[in-house]
Amino acid sequence: MTRGGRVKVLYIAGLGRSGSTILSNSLGQIDGFFSTGEMNFVWKHALLENRLCGCGRPLRECPVWRAVFERAFGGMDRVDARAVMASMHAGARTRHVPKMLTERGRRDLRKRVPLFLEHAERLYRAVTEATGERVIVDSSKEPAYGYAVGMIPSVDLYVLHLVRDPRAAAYSWIRQKEQPDSAEREFMHQKSARDSALLWDAWNVSAEALWRGAPQRYLRLRYEDFVSDPRGSFRKVLAFIREPDAGLPLIGRDEVRLGVTHTVSGNPNRFETGSVKLRRDDRWKDGMSRSDRTTVTALAAPLLLRYGYPLGG
Template sequence: MHTDSPPTTRVLYLAGWGRSGSTLAEGMLDQVPGLVGVGEIKFLWERGLLQNRRCSCGTPLRSCEFWVEVLHEAYGRIPDDDELRELDEASRRFRTRHLPGLLLRPAGHTSRAELRWYHEALSQLYRAVAKVSGADVVVDSSKFPSYLTALLQAPGLDVKVAHIVRDPRAVAYSWQRHKEDPDAPNGELMPRMHPGCTALYWSAWNLATERIAHRAGLPYLRFRYEDLIAEPDATLRAVTRLSGVPATAVRVGERGELFVRRTHQVSGNPVRFRSGAVPLRLDDEWTTGMAPRHRQLTAAVTFPLRRRYGYRDS
């Protein structure tokens, strides 16, 4: 898995706290020539290969022609279960609970030798995705600020950060909902979280993403889910400019529907399984459905970052 001087692979990293619209944003970006959206690559080893969950094309990942070709290009074969567990364990070294230690490391810090094999494996994987897809830029919606630090240490990756944010009250309400996950084992629902906990995560993840990107001197753009829905063409053009490929107009129908082709996203919101005409509407159910005490708690915990991102009290 070692290469002496890997060619550069451009990666657009979609960052942000969960339920902020990254899966939708990635599906839209995948329509842009030169970009390929492949979901939350951080979960490729466990959810994708060990659990053999479905690719967004609808095929179990081990049988998906795209991912089989990618893995053979990267490693000569699909890694066996022991290798996958080792890759997943290395990936878990870049989880949220390790974020404080990662943030305290000095800029330019490199990983210990014991993880260099992992970073080289990541480099090979992203390079293979670009080659097999024929894309100029790989779009990864893993979101974790901690995983971003892993990508920064992978040789040959040119990383840029597109940071999506959403009103924290809408995010907190979404985390309270009972949502089916059609891809989860044993028919499990998507995880739920108390609004107070969600508000803390929203603040910590977004601040950590800003700090890591700025400290590393990465090209960085923050954009809002609400603007993506209200002005999809202008918002996507800004993100596309950041990625470095020519901007292309988004196909939006007369009724505000977005025309999405089949993708090969590893993991993410169940919306990734949808293709064809997808309604592009603002999900603002929280404005009428959220309990006042939860709205007030979320607003208090996320202030003033919420205000800095343009979300007012009303």
């Protein structure tokens, strides 16, 4: 928690399959930091579906999340998860971004989401109180959700906008992958190259638009730059969130040692512990079909150039 009793949240925004899980879990290793994974799923995954926590236990049996909900609401069964989610969906989705950009729209949204804001406020605060950590790393990624969290008066929000080459992200979305979140055999959501590129455009444009007026609250980082210079990237992030003295979560140049996490949702690699080398994953360059590559490049061209990615080659 920061001075004045505000809860410091480092929010990772950007499209899925951009390396946010490894980035947030690395940051979560820093003394005083706690990686929650994707908090926008906490109501559904913990309370309704009892999926697996990053520690491997079902969320309802994880001592950390039990303590958090106990502190915030007096227990997991004291929350009407469906009502909170309905409130969240009424004003914290991508389609609400245009409203978030005007004063009048924001006033209107505030009226739609009081239940969500009140519950989220109690939950984020309880995370810092129950864990004793001062910085929450939330990798929910949805720009609109992050903006809504920033509307909570007691949240001190910093947005790390993570961008990855959309062809690498699309290549990951296209392929079928198992999701080891639950007892049943399940697969992660898939998207076509076209849908992935359109969403990449929409979310990146949204993230830039939402925090354009708050440069001290917004930092953009390319995944490729993060893995090629982890040390410099971590330092930049820590300076940005005014934690310049925090120790880096690195061993050597590009290795992080991941301890057990208590993430509520995310990429399957959130269960990974031990030594992990940060490295670029360029499998899409050989594995992606020419037509998928052309589709993504064409749809994402303006932003590709803006973010310094080559169109061809």
